[in-house]
Ligand SMILES: Nc1ncnc2c1ncn2[C@@H]1O[C@H](COP(=O)(O)OP(=O)(O)OP(=O)(O)O)[C@@H](O)[C@H]1O
Ligand SMILES: Nc1ncnc2c1ncn2[C@@H]1O[C@H](COP(=O)(O)OP(=O)(O)OP(=O)(O)O)[C@@H](O)[C@H]1O
Ligand SMILES: [Mg+2]
């Protein structure tokens with residue numbers, strides 16, 4: 171039974187892509203057959219794994235608009251057991267097309283993923299920074315959600331709107347949707363603000379917060395420019411250990427699913 | 428003649444809101460009558476100035492959807508000479524409504540700003556992290572653009588798509604649209620990656636890059652939780668000086684406009 175995980179937060183720059191890429195690579199390196207789906211027109215998850223998205227004949231856009239079969243989209247990455255469905259700016263056109271197509275609308279991604287999920291143990295989907303139609307498709311197309319939260323004020327402020335939107339989708343369209351966990355990212359333990367935000371999040375969300383915390387680290391922001399996940403870019407650094415710990419925690423939480 | 432400036436970048440978390448809020452406050456403190464327009468459903472520019480957006484009767488959504496006159500939207504902020512048109516999650520509905528209204532479409536914001544700009548020296552608009560219909564409205568509603576770029580890989584990678592989109596709007600709809608400047612944000616001079624990105628940006632964009640550089644600083648990320656621009660939160664800190672320098676540079680560049 172394939173487990174489908176969406177990585178989402180409408181706040182920009184909180185570490186969605188960094189989490190999606192390194193978790194997908196972590197699962198693949200643990201021997202799980204994994205598909206990473208890029209649903210962000212910026213295509214950062216694709217380029218973060220060194221995929222030249224302009225050279226790919228079929229991106230997620232072609233599958234969403236029906237001009238190719240979903241089976242033709244996955245491309246192999248440089249990591250064993252990890253495949254990617256890339257995205258690029260073509261995906262912006264899908265926003266308009268999906269909004270005007272009342273039949274497909276929010277379930278377009280779910281309809282793409284169901285025929286192609288079987289060979290994979292995990293499907294990880296990177297969402298864009300918004301609550302628009304592309305993110306709605308992610309919320310309708312997966313059963314588990316990881317919400318990265320940067321330990322700062324604006325990301326904390328916006329969390330209640332995101333949680334309401336998730337509840338709305340769960341009631342209306344996708345009753346199996348659950349929050350697998352809230353992930354604290356870019357944490358700089360030396361700052362008072364980070365400690366205050368972490369305290370606030372643990373108070374409100376308790377066990378739903380992953381024990382693994384991702385600290386701020388330059389190595390993590392360097393890895394994408396080499397097209398590599400952190401485990402292959404710098405196998406011994408602290409960020410690699412943190413993402414391996416996150417991978418194990420995700421596997422443990424999914425065992426219970 | 429009112430100068431209208433949009434702060435935009437489809438990459439998330441690069442400092443759009445931080446720049447829009449502190450530039451608007453900087454202009455106001457220099458004695459310029461300034462209107463800050465929040466065009467992001469997250470409403471961070473509104474809350475960053477302590478505006479309780481749920482209590483505002485009219486946000487930018489009501490003006491865009493025509494349920495109130497634009498004159499009824501601006502609210503005074505805690506900074507003299509600075510008014511704000513707030514935004515909140517209601518703005519998400521505008522995305523669908525504008526896409527389905529072929530007449531208004533991309534010029535809805537321009538039609539709101541023209542009748543209300545006269546009393547202001549500057550209008551500063553904070554855009555959301557996307558290239559969708561709300562950002563399209565910002566590009567059609569202003570004449571000058573500031574593009575904050577975080578000194579990291581993903582923000583650098585996405586810049587060419589943004590510049591193409593801006594060129595497209597300039598040719599098709601808004602011939603007066605110009606890039607006032609590219610602003611380097613969250614620069615941590617100690618890291619090699621930041622130095623490499625800064626070098627790359629200066630090589631490609633030369634004079635279009637503001638001389639003022641905004642360094643990474645915790646004080647800047649603390650200010651929004653107090654609802655204050657950095658000049659009022661910590662008047663003597665380095666970030667205050669940097670944003671005052673940015674304000675002076677913007678004024679000098681606008682003199683030539
Ligand atoms: N723990 C970390 N330490 C340092 N830098 C980080 C960390 N996590 C992510 N980054 C960097 O911060 C920036 C934002 O991260 P990322 O792009 O993953 O966020 P995002 O939420 O996917 O952004 P968007 O909203 O644009 O999709 C990137 O340049 C990334 O390399
Ligand atoms: N120079 C800086 N130093 C440290 N933190 C900063 C700096 N500039 C912005 N921040 C913080 O980084 C986060 C992202 O900044 P901000 O919200 O302004 O970006 P944005 O581009 O508006 O994001 P979005 O794409 O979600 O609209 C915020 O928590 C902000 O307080
Ligand atoms: Mg991303």
Ligand SMILES: [Mg+2]
Pocket residue numbers: 443444445467471553554555
């Ligand atoms: Mg913002």
